[in-house]
Amino acid sequence: MMAKREVELGEAELAVLRVLWETGPQTVREVMARLHERGRKVAYTTVLTFLTRMEQKGVVSSDKDEHAYVYRARVTKEQVAKTRVRSLLDQLYDGAAAPMVLHLIENERFTDEEIARLRRLLKELDS
Amino acid sequence: MMAKREVELGEAELAVLRVLWETGPQTVREVMARLHERGRKVAYTTVLTFLTRMEQKGVVSSDKDEHAYVYRARVTKEQVAKTRVRSLLDQLYDGAAAPMVLHLIENERFTDEEIARLRRLLKELDS
DNA sequence: GACAGCCTACGACACCTGTAGTAGATTCCT
DNA sequence: AGGAATCTACTACAGGTGTCGTAGGCTGTC
Known part of the structure; x- marks a missing residue:
């Protein structure tokens, strides 16, 4: 398996990743909904920012599906x-x-x- | 015992705390020397900054001894x-x-x- | 008593993280 | 078609952390 180390994840970013691990690939809006369910009330754009940054870090990836990007975790x-x-x-x-x-x-x-x-x-x- | 929670410590600050745990109360200069021994080459004032900030966070305390302050960990x-x-x-x-x-x-x-x-x-x- | 050296107080700065607003493009509904 | 709802791209910004530099004060030594 490849080594990718050195990726730092903040506490909030990790929460996003957990959503992806637990409920699979989904859109920004869906991730936001899951976070809200867990008591984490963040704005839509905040979630988008997290996902964008995490994509740059290589821990998630996205695919355009219909009208919105669907993000999925790239690390377990x-x-x-x-x-x-x-x-x-x-x-x-x-x-x-x-x-x-x-x-x-x-x-x-x-x-x-x-x-x-x-x-x-x-x-x-x-x- | 009192609850003091919520104190966040960065990785470098933790390294300083470890020095205090492992070699007891000491001055800024001494802490710096220990950090250098462990391959962490930080400037004197950097160590001072860490100790000062940590004192504000309440995790270390200092006593003037002779000419310099001696810092010691206040958390185990x-x-x-x-x-x-x-x-x-x-x-x-x-x-x-x-x-x-x-x-x-x-x-x-x-x-x-x-x-x-x-x-x-x-x-x-x-x- | 004057200079060298060490000490502490402040101020700085860059980068990361958490959070979000705005603007422009796209889509959908009626 | 036109307005409403979405979506993404940018920009912003505050607070924390890692790192120092500088300035001013105290001390110790000739």
């Missing part, structure tokens, strides 16, 4: 997650993942099912 | 970690911690010792 949530997590890891734990996992397990809540899942995963790590 | 690495992790969780996983732990376990490396440690921790979660 996993790719973004990986980068963000990595960066957080580097900034706080010198890149070591274990402390973060410890932190999460100690500070966040998990359902029994999730715990079981984690336990299974750990078992597999026992190479 | 744990506090910052908690906020950052939380924010990342909200932005990518709707606040759910499990997916992130899964992600970490699947994508990052752990030593046998760390795995054992995690396993013990999970056992404790079994209420």
Whole structure:
């Protein structure tokens, strides 16, 4: 897979990307509607600005469909997650993942099912 | 403990904070030296600016010692970690911690010792 | 006591991000 | 056809962050 790194995304831009990840390719107006549903009341042109900028950054692309451009994500949530997590890891734990996992397990809540899942995963790590 | 939230820290500011966490209270000049050691070549006044701004944000404080101000962190690495992790969780996983732990376990490396440690921790979660 | 060196206070500036208004082109409805 | 609704392209702008330079004050050393 190609490496594209270095793409910085602001919090609001990420919210737009999430809309695309979760509800697929759509027009500016539709993205705006989804954002509004999520309590993010931004103007139409604001959404347009975000999408335009993100297209320049290469994280979304657009195709003219009928009368309006339809935007779609060009990066997956996993790719973004990986980068963000990595960066957080580097900034706080010198890149070591274990402390973060410890932190999460100690500070966040998990359902029994999730715990079981984690336990299974750990078992597999026992190479 | 008081809640102080909402304090935003840039990447460079965080680097300064790390220096204070790792080598204790020190002067601007000393912080600058530590940053240089870590490959971050910033000017003296840049470091001063960071520390001044961070003092206004309340994350560091200073005391005049002899001839120069000595700065020290007023927030712990744990506090910052908690906020950052939380924010990342909200932005990518709707606040759910499990997916992130899964992600970490699947994508990052752990030593046998760390795995054992995690396993013990999970056992404790079994209420 | 005068100069060199370090210290802090301010002011600057560029770039990024969040937000939006306006204008011109296109489409749709009646 | 003509006005209304859309859409996209620009422009703008404030606040935050990364980076410094300059000026003025204090100190320490001959």
